[in-house]
Amino acid sequence: MTDMPTFEARLARAKFRAWHRGTREADYMIGGFFDRYASEWDHPTLEWFEELLAEDDVDVMAWALKTAPVPEKFQGEQIEKMQALDYVDIPR
Incomplete structure (x- = not known):
């Protein structure tokens, strides 16, 4: 038997971590990104x-807002989707 978490368990943990970042702005950006794309x-x-x-x-948000260069290991399709910011839904 293995102690490795299932894909679904990892997704659930990632969702929690994405929505509990410590600031409302980061929650909306990172959590919103998770909600929009995780099913894919x-x-x-x-x-x-x-x-x-x-x-x-601070770094993730700077990369998403294109105010800082994205490290090579994070470059690609996913960060480009994050940079679109079309998934952020801020309740009023």
Whole structure:
């Protein structure tokens, strides 16, 4: 028997981490990104997101807002989707 979490368990953990960042702005950006795209993810994409969650919110938000260069390991289709910011839904 293995202690490795299932894909679904990893998704659930990633969702929690995405929506509990510490600031409302980061929650909306990172949590909103998760809600919009997670249903399309495969294992490599989830691994990418899990690595992204380990980064500081200030850095992730700067990459998404294009105010700082994106590190090579995060470059590609997923960060480009995050940079579109079309998934952020801010309740009023």
